[in-house]
Amino acid sequence: MQEIITVNPANGTELYRYRPMTNAEIEDRLTAAAAAHADWRRVDVRRRCEVLSEVARLLRAKQEQLARLAVAEMGKPIAEARAEVEKCAWVCDYYAAEAPRALADDIVEAVGSRSWISYEALGIVLAVMPWNFPFWQVFRFAAPALAAGNAVLLKHSPNVSGCAVAVQEVFIEAGLPAGLFTTLLIAEAEVPETVSRLVSDERIAAVTLTGSNQAGAHVAAAAGRAVKKSVLELGGSDPFVVLDDADIENAVTGAVASRFVNSGQSCLAAKRFLVHWSLLDTFSERFAEAVGRLQVGDPMDPATRIGPLARADLAAALHKQVEAAIRAGARALVGGGLMDRGPAWYAPTVLADVTPDMPVMTEETFGPVAAVIPFEDDEDAVRLANLTPYGLGASVWSRNEERALALGRKIQSGALFVNAVVASDPRLPFGGVKHSGYGRELGTAGAREFTNVRTVVVT
Structure with a gap:
């Protein structure tokens, strides 16, 4: 299987080689995510949000290291790379404070009954992410998804594989239970088939993609066939x-x-x-x-x-x-x-x-x-x-x-x-219409995007 090679675009020098995961290794990660989610969804939302607060602290502590990694892998000017890492810490802080309120039951007055709306975790969210904001694109969906009780499998762009691995390391160091956030290293030629296979797996509850319209159409078609929730953030002009x-x-x-x-x-x-x-x-x-x-x-x-x-x-x-x-x-x-x-x-x-x-x-x-x-x-x-x-x-x-x-x-x-x-x-919903996609990230809408909006009525 062909290696994943990251290259510094500023000078063309090779940075690192990664061995792609085999199908068996991907299956192991999926099994671990399903087991981890079964426990995580029962953890109180405030405890889940404590992990996000620690993630924010670690991001700030590692800001320079992470920023330099983004510069090396995709050429982002260092001042903007530092700002990107800080923004990721901000979104974690925001959801650490906001998620308990956004995910709390909404009481609804209905004649002759006691009723409310609850927001419950869907399961495992598969994420296909691009290279242009290698940290922000991940944290803006992962922070609310994890706060809601979901697990995450990340398929990042190959040219920022180092950033993808670093994100997983931050979550683990912050105390997120093993299996809840996993980076999948997939050979580029294998991505379409692997993503389709994962979307069709009954353990995957939803899929989100930020990227090109071609990739979005592929993922949306796979999600449609499997009748799965999907969120797409595509191109813009x-x-x-x-x-x-x-x-x-x-x-x-x-x-x-x-x-x-x-x-x-x-x-x-x-x-x-x-x-x-x-x-x-x-x-x-x-x-x-x-x-x-x-x-x-x-x-x-x-x-x-x-x-x-x-x-x-x-x-x-x-x-x-x-x-x-x-x-x-x-x-x-x-x-x-x-x-x-x-x-x-x-x-x-x-x-x-x-x-x-x-x-x-x-x-x-x-x-x-x-x-x-x-x-x-x-x-x-x-x-x-x-x-x-x-x-x-x-x-x-x-x-x-x-x-x-x-x-x-x-x-x-x-x-x-x-x-x-x-x-x-972080405080405002983000997403597009027409060929720019559908669904929303960030804000209260983002906190609830990967939840089952469940109606409960007691008569």
Whole structure:
């Protein structure tokens, strides 16, 4: 069986080799998870949450070690990697405090009866996770799932296998009983068949995936055949709408922050910048100038804003999208190509003269590329914003909040931010509509997502 090899995308050097698990070893982990869950679901929720508090403490104690691991495996700038680990500690703290309330019985007044709604663990949750936020993507679903009394099997992206192993080690060190959180190391060629087999196993109660639409369709089909709960957080092509009365300096600052976080590798990053024609030239010029000042360099340098993409093939795919746009008439105001630092490096790019039919508008661009397109009026802005199969987030920028809200409500998205960059927050539900997926993580909704919402009536 072919080894799993992790590689530093900044310089192409090999980091570590992992032996994939055999089917028999995966079966052992599944059996252990089922046994562990049978006991864990009976543990008081407050005791379960004590473990999350200890996980949060350990994450902060190991922040530098974990951040450096993320930098090495997927090229995330170190300042952002440190912030990611802290955010994972925050979500553990949040659910340690919130889960007992969110999972408590809801008393319902019904005539002639005593009735309530209880939130009970489903069982084992299989998670298929991506590489772009190797810690956050895991903790944002695992913390509430474990607090609710579930067990977790994690199939992480191969290129961040070290991060996946490290997450399991943190949970074990925090005192989580053995078998409740298990990382599965699966050879890439074996992933589709193995995931389908696991989803169909009666011991798996639900499956969650964050990733591509192709992977999401595969998992959703497997879950549908098995009649299992599934939650999908898929791609995004978020619109960033700049109305004619927007504060242009704030809008430019927000545009840079939104598009170029994680070197542009974020599902909820703004990707399509819709600007009223009267502000188009000014916004485009200032946006391109600000992007041109972003520091590109060693991701271990705290001053670096843009590092390499996670893999060379991702940079090559992004460049094809940019080249297709330029051939169709778009102009690169800054950037526009691969860099000579290595095959995974792509220059921060702003494209102008973009039209709705170009790949940078019709497809998700996963990297440091922003496409700017003008609109005529509010109705045209809504039309362009909705001209995508995705519906994850949207932001609208205007000095008139009510106008921005009225326009934003017409955009199909799971999140709407006014004069702010779209971001996830442990206290607020997160997820999408259309081809961006379904189900919700975070907030009270996330605490209850992997539970049986059970009605109890006593007459």
